[in-house]
Amino acid sequence: MSRKRSPALELKSGPDPVVEAYKRDIDRTLLRENLRRTPDERVRELVRLQRFADELKRAGSEASRR
């Protein structure tokens, strides 16, 4: 391809006050639990949670139609 690509940016990684504020509310026990799993188990859990969320959404829609 002849198109010229832009180089990756040089990035700053210093603390961001908004990010630091969010960090205070992070449930680290949940993260530690995830870290005990393998990457495969983590994405499979995503699938399970996604199904659960879809089921909740469907049930909510049905309830509001009644």
Next chain:
Amino acid sequence: MTDFEGLLGALVRGGVEFILVGGVAARAHGSARLTQDVDVVYSRAAPNLGRLAEALGPLRPYLRGAPPGLPFRLDVATLERGLNFTLTTTLGDIDLLGEIVGGGGYDDLLPHCVRLRLFGMDCLCLGLERLILVKRAAGRPRDLEAVAELEALLGERGGDR
């Protein structure tokens, strides 16, 4: 609902050179956040464009959010003309990214990847540190909470990538 396994499987079986980025990559690293789509950075090398078009073709890719009926066809010519494509398919949503802000393209990101086994398939996934950097570079307000979680994860992991 997005079939993550199906979409990744189509790419892997098709021999597509891609790097998993975004929410699924974050999840693979330990994030607890939910995501609705698959984001990949794909190699812009000519043979890979053909593989990509062939792998996704059967899934009827279409521009996400576009009105129905547009003459969109994901083929090599379309991929050559564009760079980033936000698509919907029969297996769910996928973003094909030729480049990402703060990360560049496929070749730029390769040194920052880890190989992970997901759904029984070997996938290249952007490493946690670089994932944090590109999310920071994207600069979207909604990414800041995700960045906080990823940085906390990095801390929990002891600073490895």
